[in-house]
Each structure stands twice: as structure tokens, then as C-alpha cells.
Amino acid sequence: MYVYSEYDQKIIEERVAQYRGQTERFLAGDLSEDEFLVLRLQNGLYVQRHAPMLRIAIPHGMFTAVQMRKMAELSRTYDKGYAHFTTRQNLQLNWPKLEQVPDILEELASVQMHAIQTSGNCIRNTTSDQYAGVAKDETVDPRPYCEIIRQWSTFHPEFALLGRKFKIAVSGSKQDRAAVQVHDVGLYLTHNSEGQLGFKVYVGGGLGRTPVVAPLVNEFVAEHDILSYLEAVLRVYNRNGRRDNKYKARIKILVRAMTPEVFAEKVNQEWAELKDGPMKLPQQEIDRVKACFQPPAYEQLDAQDSEFLEKLESDGSFKVWVNQNVADHKVNGYSIVNISLKDTSRAPGDVSAEDMEIIADLADKYSFSELRSTHTQNLVLADVKQNQLYELWQTLKTHQFATPNIGLLTDMICCPGGDFCALANAKSIPIAEQIQRRFDDLDTLHNIGELELNISGCMNACGHHHVGNIGVLGVDKKGSEFYQISIGGSSKEDAAIGKILGPSFDEDDVADVVEKIINVYVEQRTDGERFIDTCRRIGIDPFKERVYAKNN
Amino acid sequence: MRKIIKDQKVIEDQWVELSDEQCAETLPKGKLIVPVSAWQAHKEQLIAHAEPIGILLAPDEQPADIAEDLEHFALVAISFPKFADGRGYSSARELRTRFSYDKEIRAVGDVLRDQIYLMARCGFNAFAVREDRCINDALNAFNDFSVNYQADAVEQKPLYQYR
Known part of the structure; x- marks a missing residue:
């Protein structure tokens, strides 16, 4: 950290x-x-x-027990x-x-935290993979680069008053857990054919009123050149992005209007002047920041702890939790534990002060005093010893943090919605609760399998509804709240924008409609096929027919 | 006479801003700031003017548009019709770093204390602070920060080159 x-x-x-x-x-x-x-x-x-x-x-979603307290x-x-x-x-x-x-x-x-650039038309918090540095499928740890980008973007003199907000995400693993391609700039760490480290650069993704999966604008920017390249991208945007209409002011609109090819060309012209100047990142600086992200003092452990294996066999609910909420760690004998903030007792992502203190204590006791937050609004203990999983699980259970639903239908992304937000057209938290209650049977939930359901209370899309496998969007119709439903979206490496099923639904019918969609999937899926894959294979029509069928 | 900030001091402004129409008539005496369109329409007459000429860049006008004529200008004014319009920051930065313009760059329009620190880093050295605000208070802006991460128009190297 x-x-x-x-x-x-x-x-x-x-x-x-x-x-x-x-x-x-x-x-x-x-x-x-x-x-x-x-x-x-x-x-x-x-x-x-x-x-x-x-x-x-x-x-980049990392914090300490001290900061949590x-x-x-x-x-x-x-x-x-x-x-x-x-x-x-x-x-x-x-x-x-x-x-x-x-x-x-x-x-x-006093605890090295701030609220700098967390809103406004400026470069926002750089986000990343919540499993960064510990994921088994990781090629390069993205965190040092996120921090380097954070420093470059903090009070950047030229880009404090952009046309609109600007978000950057970085990932360094095979699986994209950071929704990289729906950011203004999305970066995948990669090696080129000469083995040099750098980034694949996507520009102009985003959600909101005009959802766009970002086009690739540069196949490879070397690590030492990333800041000068970002500076060039931002300057082209600051100079040329629209200022007359805030709904057309994001960089995605500019990239689309110019075409990605012409945009990339303009960036290259700017970049040519900056590239070999003082912005070139010295290896010394990369190393300095990398040193902050050295692995903690891991113990030498067996790949499979015998006591842990025994518990897995003897306790069925523990096994269900491990399968769903625990991810593989790159170090033998360690695991990544997700703390689910998606049980029916709380609004998605909400924590009480007592919760925060309990979680801080768990981080101290089990995970080198560090915590991570995820873009799906859960928390992560990244370095838990396998032989302590059972004990940790029991504590998590007592505090409703162990719902085994990570990556499943009830692990919804949900914005604060009309209950809190002045922009919202409709409430979103009660919709999340309605769906959670409908699918509270664990067997059903696990039978449905991997599924991302996202809810936004308005088209600004803070709840990422466009990229949910199932997306729910609150709309206002003559003063009443209705919900538009889309399917087929994805925020992962196969990013896609969902397709709208049709006319919106009454507030009370949302869980029914979701259930109908799930029924079509369960009937039509082939062995082991995920919801998103069935959607892609059979298209939107069978779902449409079912949800709009006349009652008879 | 109006007061402005120049090189971190409050001074009396000696420049007069002219509109397109005024540039088409007989030019008044004194130091004149003219719009890009007027410069293009009356270049010879303006070059013949006995006192210095400055140019006014609107947010959507690029420094590249006037780059070849920069030697004629003792001042480039960049306008901020709105406080939150950040395009002019890039204009100043380009003038200083790409076109090596080393004379006065002045921020005019909706210019307040809270923009000045970053504007100065982009290469502005003069600020026509909005007249309903206290110009002496605006001077405090130069002390907002003592460290910056990035290189800018004044400081050639980013912080990481010094660590």
C-alpha cells in the first residue's frame, strides 16, 4: 500500500x-x-x-484498518x-x-486520506482490480501505475476544469475486474513482442446517457511514456471536446465524432512533442512507487491446508461460502476473501460505523491490516491464511458479511437512487431489496450461477445498468416511477452494452420480470452455459416474448 | 484606471481592449488589445500602430492560429467567459511551451482568486481579476501550494525528477 x-x-x-x-x-x-x-x-x-x-x-480501492477506523x-x-x-x-x-x-x-x-477530485469535471479517482497484487491470473500488478497516475492527475494545472468528468481504470490480469473498457481511459498492462512492459490504451468508453465500449486507440504505450501519452489525450480532449451541451461533453462523444483513428492521430501529434521530454518516467520513480507495493511477510505454507480441507468436507455451508466468496491467491496457503455487503439487511454497499470497526479488526487479525473496496460495492481481505478461513467465516457470518453471493444475481450493483440522490428519477434501493427477497433461496441462486444485475435510478448510470447482464433503469413517467430492463450487457474483458427489452415496468413488477427472464435462461441454457452466453446465443427475442406475454 | 495583477503585484492596467468595430475605425492612442478576427482583417494598420498591440484569444481559438504572428504581440489575452471553462489553460500552456512565447499572457473575463494558482502554472503572468472582487485578496492565491506533482509552464520538471 x-x-x-x-x-x-x-x-x-x-x-x-x-x-x-x-x-x-x-x-x-x-x-x-x-x-x-x-x-x-x-x-x-x-x-x-x-x-x-x-x-x-x-x-485504487486500497486502504488500511487505521483508515477504516x-x-x-x-x-x-x-x-x-x-x-x-x-x-x-x-x-x-x-x-x-x-x-x-x-x-x-x-x-x-491525518491518516493520509482526502476527497480531492472525487467529483467535478476533472480527472477522478483512478480505479483498479480489487485483487491487484494477489490474483492468480495477474500478469503485472497495476497498483504502482495507478498511484503514479493519481499523482500526475492530482491538481494537474491544465486539466482542472474539463468539459466533463474523466475516469481512468487500470487492470493487469487476464480477467478484467475493473470494467476497464467503459472508462474515459482504460488501460490494460501488457508486454510487447520485445518483452517490454506497457499499456494497451482504450479511450472514450463510458456509461451515462450514451453508453459506449471504448475503442482501442493505441496497441502499446511503454510504461515510461504513459504519463506523456495521457497528457496528450487530455490536451486533445480539453481543447476539442464539446462545451455547449453537458450531455455531449464526455470524451466518448469527441472520439466518436472524430473517429478513433483521427483522434489517435491527433493524440500522436501532441505526444510527439512531450514523449522524450521531462515527463518520461524514470525507472527510479517506478521502482520507488513499486517498493510501496511489495508483498507482505507471507509465511511458507502448504498449497492445501489439511484442516481446511477437512472443514470443507464436513461443513456444507462453509464449502458453499468458500466456492462463492473466496478467490484463488497467487501465494500457496493464502486466499482472497470477499466480504459481501449484499445481504437483505442493508442497502448495497452500506456499512455502519460498527461494521467498519469490526471489519478493521478483521483486517488486523487476518489480512496484514489492509482492505480493498470493489467496483461491485463489496470489500476484500486480500491475504487470508487458508487455515484461518473457517474461523474468519464464522465471525463474518455473525455480522451478516458472509452471504455466499459474490458474482451471483443478488450481488447487485446499485446506486443510492431516489432515496438520497437529487438527480435520480426513481428509487433503486427498494428495487434491489425486492429482487434480493425474491431470490433469497441459496440453492436457486447458485443454480442460476454467474450473473451481474445492476440497478441505476436514472440515466446517469451510477449503478452501471448498461453493463449488467441484467440492467434495471429507473425512469420517470408522468410523475410515477417505472423501470426499464435490458439484458446482455457486460463490464468484463468481453464488454458489451445491454439491449433494452421494451416498454418499462411498474415498480411492483420488477422482481416478477427478473424471474421470468431467469426462467427463460434456465430452460434454454446448455450444460454449464452462463446467463450472458445464453443471451448471446439465443438473442433477446425469447426473453421479450416471455416478459411481455399476455396473461391467460 | 483599472487594477490588474501582473507578476504577482497589483498594478494599474495600461491596455485598452477594442472590439472588431473599433478596430475598423481610426485607432485610438495607447496599448491596444484586439480580437483575432480584427487582427486578420486589419493587420497592416495594426502593425503600423505606434504603440504595442496585444491579441485576444477566445476559448475556442487555438494558439496555432496566431503562431506565425506572435512576434507582433506584446501581450496575449485569453478570455474566460465562464469560470468553469478550462480551455484557456491549454492555450496558455501551448503558448509558453510549444511556441516559446515569453511576453505577457493575461487571463481576462470571469477570473477569480480560485483559478489563479493553476493559471499561473499554465503560464499566465497577468490576471484581470473580476472587478467586483477584491484584487488584494486574490494575491493570496499564489501561496495556495508549496509543492506540485507535475511539470508546468514555469517549472520544467515534474516532482519525480527531483525525488
């Missing part, structure tokens, strides 16, 4: 002072609402339906004792007071 140098610490402390001054000038009437809006958004502060919302950055404390002192993990691996407080935000930031700075 990255540890701040004196420079990093100085920058966030100076930021707290700067933001405190801005807040004071706003409260004194020296800054207008509109002016302060731009400034507070650069610092993650929205004004929502009931209260302000503060989004705290968790760079601090966030628990802040949620108690300045909020209502709970917080919400987002699809961009960040944490949101839903009820802070505007005038107390500078104090919250000061507290955060």
Missing part, C-alpha cells in the same frame, strides 16, 4: 487549508453559489436531496453513523454539514 512521502502529505494539508478558505469565503458571501459549486465539487461535496454528500477518495469515527462524529461504498471504490458520507467539511478533511489528512 502506498505510503505518503513528505510531499504527498504537504499537498493534502495545503489542500485542506485552501478548501477551508473557500468554504469560509462562501459562508461570508464572497463566493456565489455557482462559483462555490465548482469548487466544492472538485472536493467531492455534492448538495443532495436531504443534505450534502461527501465522497472520500480510496485510491478513522472513517467509522468520522461517520459517527459528523454523520449518522454509517457510510456507503461506491462503484468507483470510494466511500460516501450522506449527511455531513457543509461548514464541517473542512474539519472532516483535516481528520482525513
Whole structure:
């Protein structure tokens, strides 16, 4: 995990002072609402339906037990004792007071945290694979590069006021767990034919009103050149992106209008001047940052612990949990444990202050005091010894953190929706709950298998509905809330935008419709075929026919 | 006379901004800032003017459009019709780094204290702070940060070249 140098610490402390001054000038009437809006958004502060919302950055989804405890404390002192993990691996407080935000930031700075650029039209938190550094299918650990990109993008002088928000994601493994291709810039770490390390660069993906899977604009950018390349991409966007209509201001619209080929050409022209200048990343800097992500002090363990194997045989529910919520670790005798935040007792991604403290204790006890947040709004203990899994599972169970549903239908991505968000057209949390209750039978859930169901309360798509295998979108029709359903989307390496089934459904019918869709799949699937594969094979029509069939 | 910030000091502004129409008539005395369109239409007359000429770049006008004429300008003003429009930051940066323009680059329009720190890093050295705001307060912006990660128009090397 990255540890701040004196420079990093100085920058966030100076930021707290700067933001405190801005807040004071706003409260004194020296800054207008509109002016302060731009400034507070650069610092993650929205004004929502009931209260302000503060989004705290968790760079590339990694944090420590100490930081988790601090966030628990802040949620108690300045909020209502709970917080919400987002699809961009960040944490949101839903009820802070505007005038107390500078104090919250000061507290955060004391544990190397901040809210810099977590909203606004600037470069946002760089996100990554929650299994980075420990995944068995990983080729290169993306975290040092995420951190290098974080530093480059923090208070970049030229790109603080872009046409629209700008999101970067990085992955270094075979399986894409970071939804890389639906970001403004998506980076896959890769080696070229000479064995040199670099990135495959996708530009112009995104969700929102115009969902787009990003086109590939550069097959290979060497690691030393990545910052100059990003700078060139951003400059072309800042200069040429539309400013007249906020719904057409994302880079995806520019790339599409120019065509990816012409866009790539323009970037190359800019890049030619920057590439061999002082922006070239020295190996020394890459090594310095890499040193922060050295593996923890793993013990030498057997690949298969005998006691663990015995428990797997003797305890069926433990086995179900291990199969679903535990992933393979690259080090013998260790496992990656997912903490599910998707049981019916909580809104997806929500944690209470007590939960946060319990989880911090578990990180201390079982996983080198480190934690990760995931873009699917769960948490991860990345380095758990196999022979401690049974004990950990029992504790997780006591606190409703062990629902064995990671990657299954009830592991939904869900935005805060109309209950909290001022932009939403419809509620999303009650829809998630309705579906969770309908599919609460574990056998049914496991029989359905791998399935991503995503819910957004409006077309801004914070709940990633376009890339859900099943996507649910809240729409407003003459003042009532309706839900449009799409199928066939994917956020993985085979990224795709889902197709809309047809007219939207009444709030009370969503779980019924989902059930009908699932029934078609279960009837039609071939042996071992996942939902998404059946969708691709048989197309949308059989699903359409079923959900819109007249009752007889 | 209007006050502006130049090279981190508050001074009296000596420049006059002209519209397209004003450039078509007999030019007034003094230092003149003219729009790109007027420059293109009345180049000879403007070059013949006895005192310095500056040019005004709108956010959608590129430095490359005036690059060949830069030697004629004692000042480039870049306009910010809105506080949140960040295009002019790239214009200033390009003028300094790509076209090596070393005279005054001035931010005009909706210019407030809160943009100044980053604007200065992009190469602006003069700021016509909005007249309803306290210009002396805006001077504090230069001290917002003491460390930056990136290279910029003033500092040639990013922080990692110094670590």
C-alpha cells in the first residue's frame, strides 16, 4: 500500500487549508453559489436531496484498518453513523454539514486520506482490480501505475476544469475486474513482442446517457511514456471536446465524432512533442512507487491446508461460502476473501460505523491490516491464511458479511437512487431489496450461477445498468416511477452494452420480470452455459416474448 | 484606471481592449488589445500602430492560429467567459511551451482568486481579476501550494525528477 512521502502529505494539508478558505469565503458571501459549486465539487461535496454528500477518495480501492477506523469515527462524529461504498471504490458520507467539511478533511489528512477530485469535471479517482497484487491470473500488478497516475492527475494545472468528468481504470490480469473498457481511459498492462512492459490504451468508453465500449486507440504505450501519452489525450480532449451541451461533453462523444483513428492521430501529434521530454518516467520513480507495493511477510505454507480441507468436507455451508466468496491467491496457503455487503439487511454497499470497526479488526487479525473496496460495492481481505478461513467465516457470518453471493444475481450493483440522490428519477434501493427477497433461496441462486444485475435510478448510470447482464433503469413517467430492463450487457474483458427489452415496468413488477427472464435462461441454457452466453446465443427475442406475454 | 495583477503585484492596467468595430475605425492612442478576427482583417494598420498591440484569444481559438504572428504581440489575452471553462489553460500552456512565447499572457473575463494558482502554472503572468472582487485578496492565491506533482509552464520538471 502506498505510503505518503513528505510531499504527498504537504499537498493534502495545503489542500485542506485552501478548501477551508473557500468554504469560509462562501459562508461570508464572497463566493456565489455557482462559483462555490465548482469548487466544492472538485472536493467531492455534492448538495443532495436531504443534505450534502461527501465522497472520500480510496485510491485504487486500497486502504488500511487505521483508515477504516478513522472513517467509522468520522461517520459517527459528523454523520449518522454509517457510510456507503461506491462503484468507483470510494466511500460516501450522506449527511455531513457543509461548514464541517473542512474539519472532516483535516481528520482525513491525518491518516493520509482526502476527497480531492472525487467529483467535478476533472480527472477522478483512478480505479483498479480489487485483487491487484494477489490474483492468480495477474500478469503485472497495476497498483504502482495507478498511484503514479493519481499523482500526475492530482491538481494537474491544465486539466482542472474539463468539459466533463474523466475516469481512468487500470487492470493487469487476464480477467478484467475493473470494467476497464467503459472508462474515459482504460488501460490494460501488457508486454510487447520485445518483452517490454506497457499499456494497451482504450479511450472514450463510458456509461451515462450514451453508453459506449471504448475503442482501442493505441496497441502499446511503454510504461515510461504513459504519463506523456495521457497528457496528450487530455490536451486533445480539453481543447476539442464539446462545451455547449453537458450531455455531449464526455470524451466518448469527441472520439466518436472524430473517429478513433483521427483522434489517435491527433493524440500522436501532441505526444510527439512531450514523449522524450521531462515527463518520461524514470525507472527510479517506478521502482520507488513499486517498493510501496511489495508483498507482505507471507509465511511458507502448504498449497492445501489439511484442516481446511477437512472443514470443507464436513461443513456444507462453509464449502458453499468458500466456492462463492473466496478467490484463488497467487501465494500457496493464502486466499482472497470477499466480504459481501449484499445481504437483505442493508442497502448495497452500506456499512455502519460498527461494521467498519469490526471489519478493521478483521483486517488486523487476518489480512496484514489492509482492505480493498470493489467496483461491485463489496470489500476484500486480500491475504487470508487458508487455515484461518473457517474461523474468519464464522465471525463474518455473525455480522451478516458472509452471504455466499459474490458474482451471483443478488450481488447487485446499485446506486443510492431516489432515496438520497437529487438527480435520480426513481428509487433503486427498494428495487434491489425486492429482487434480493425474491431470490433469497441459496440453492436457486447458485443454480442460476454467474450473473451481474445492476440497478441505476436514472440515466446517469451510477449503478452501471448498461453493463449488467441484467440492467434495471429507473425512469420517470408522468410523475410515477417505472423501470426499464435490458439484458446482455457486460463490464468484463468481453464488454458489451445491454439491449433494452421494451416498454418499462411498474415498480411492483420488477422482481416478477427478473424471474421470468431467469426462467427463460434456465430452460434454454446448455450444460454449464452462463446467463450472458445464453443471451448471446439465443438473442433477446425469447426473453421479450416471455416478459411481455399476455396473461391467460 | 483599472487594477490588474501582473507578476504577482497589483498594478494599474495600461491596455485598452477594442472590439472588431473599433478596430475598423481610426485607432485610438495607447496599448491596444484586439480580437483575432480584427487582427486578420486589419493587420497592416495594426502593425503600423505606434504603440504595442496585444491579441485576444477566445476559448475556442487555438494558439496555432496566431503562431506565425506572435512576434507582433506584446501581450496575449485569453478570455474566460465562464469560470468553469478550462480551455484557456491549454492555450496558455501551448503558448509558453510549444511556441516559446515569453511576453505577457493575461487571463481576462470571469477570473477569480480560485483559478489563479493553476493559471499561473499554465503560464499566465497577468490576471484581470473580476472587478467586483477584491484584487488584494486574490494575491493570496499564489501561496495556495508549496509543492506540485507535475511539470508546468514555469517549472520544467515534474516532482519525480527531483525525488
